[in-house]
Amino acid sequence: MDYRVLGKTGISVSRMCFGSLTMGPLCANLPVEQGADILYQAFLSGVSFVDTAEQYRTYPYIKAALDRLEEPERIVISTKTYGYTDREAAWAVEDARLALRRNRLDIFLLHEVRDLEDFQEREGAWRILSEAKANGVIKAIGLSTHSAAVVAWAAEQEEIDIIHPLVNMSGIGILDGSREDMLAAIHLAGQKGKGLFSMKALGGGALMHQAREALNWAFSQTDLDAVAVGCKDINEFRTNLGWFEGREPEEAAFLHLLDRNIAFDKEPRCHGCGACVERCAAGAMSIGEDGTAQWEKAKCIYCGYCIAACPWFCLSFC
Ligand code: SF4
Ligand code: SF4
Incomplete structure (x- = not known):
């Protein structure tokens, strides 16, 4: 497993980030212990970075997997909120601290910022995240987005530490431009010292039949400190990890992956x-x-x- 530091944050993470959405109630809806098993296996394989969100409702899976580790604090967790107001964001921060049993959270993002106007409307929520960072409750803050223009704008904002952009080899899901537009914005953000980890490398499932190519493409983007990949079973994780490490997965595991x-x-x-x-x-x-x-x-x-x-x-x- 390769590890990188997220921008200027000093937070070191595995380049493969475990995307927890896929196993949770919004997608595969695995029983908590079953999901925790997969996550725990990922930790044993060297994964040290997990992506989640208030809305994903996957904190119980993460907590259950962390409970099996002797040093759970070595796992970096990035979460996010759709909150607009200070009250909504304050609730989201406390909810994460309680559910994950962590006094100090690693990364907290505004979830899916659509454009600059959307960011401005969430001024109350951003203020809470900024204050929580200043008070040492959160180590790094930022935003997730499907927009290349938002990434380019965020690159220039001093107070933004982390950007979690949508990008994949086909440009599926980018709101306002091409894959190249998004890559240019990501490159700019990298030059400005932002921590960058991407989402939807497999186009949310649309690229599953070209999964190897899509993951290779994502991991070869050197501007990305990490790439979040969702997994709903252990075969899927092993297949993705095999490709990430340049190995061929077992055929049975690969066929299982396609049966989605x-x-x-x-x-x-x-x-x-x-x-x-x-x-x-x-x-x-x-x-x-x-x-x-x-x-x-x-x-x-x-x-x-x-x-x-x-x-x-x-x-x-x-
Ligand atoms: S959100 Fe409303 S419109 Fe959409 S499926 Fe549910 S009931 Fe129908
Ligand atoms: S992209 Fe698909 S899964 Fe996402 S909100 Fe739209 S219909 Fe739902």
């Missing part, structure tokens, strides 16, 4: 409230002529955010 079927169901019946449409930055959800939500697979990046947005629990991966 993601779909949406809509039972109970959709109420047509539009919350999922509003939440979907990829434009994959819309309200159809029958007044219910429609999903456009080709646009979907499998982020799972619409699932959490539905107040009626109509959506799920299966």
Whole structure:
């Protein structure tokens, strides 16, 4: 396993970051101990970096895996909040500290900043993160985003330590430009000393059939200190790790990886409230002529955010 320091933060992490969204309630919905087993195996393999979020509801998996380690503090955890107000962010910080049983959090980000206006609307939440950093409650702060323009803007902001951008070899899911636009913004951010770890290397599942190529591409981007990769079972983790380390995975593990079927169901019946449409930055959800939500697979990046947005629990991966 290779390790890098995230920008100027002094925080050392494994280049492979374990993305916890995939195992959690928004995606595979594994039992906590089963998810913790995978994470624990990843720790034993050298992974020392975990990506999570308030919304992913994966803190119990991480806590259960950390409890098995003799030195749990060596694992770096990055989490994030959709909070806009100071109250929402303060709640998110305390929730993470309690759920992870950590007085001091490693990395806390504003989750999925869409544009500069969105960042400005979240001024209250950002102030709380800044104060928590000043008080020693959080080591490093920043944002996650699907936007190349936000990455380029964040690169110039002194108070931003970490940027968690969406980038993959096909440019799937980038809100406002091409893969090259995003890479240029990432390069600029790297030059400015920002810690950078990417998300959606596999396009949220859309690149699964080119997984080896997609992961090789992501790990070869030297501006990225780390690459977050989601895993929902141990074969998937071993396959990804094998490719990361330049080894061939066992054929059985690879075939298992491809046997991944993601779909949406809509039972109970959709109420047509539009919350999922509003939440979907990829434009994959819309309200159809029958007044219910429609999903456009080709646009979907499998982020799972619409699932959490539905107040009626109509959506799920299966
Ligand atoms: S449809 Fe849902 S899972 Fe797909 S991109 Fe939109 S929010 Fe994400
Ligand atoms: S959030 Fe749920 S109920 Fe509302 S439109 Fe979407 S699927 Fe339908």
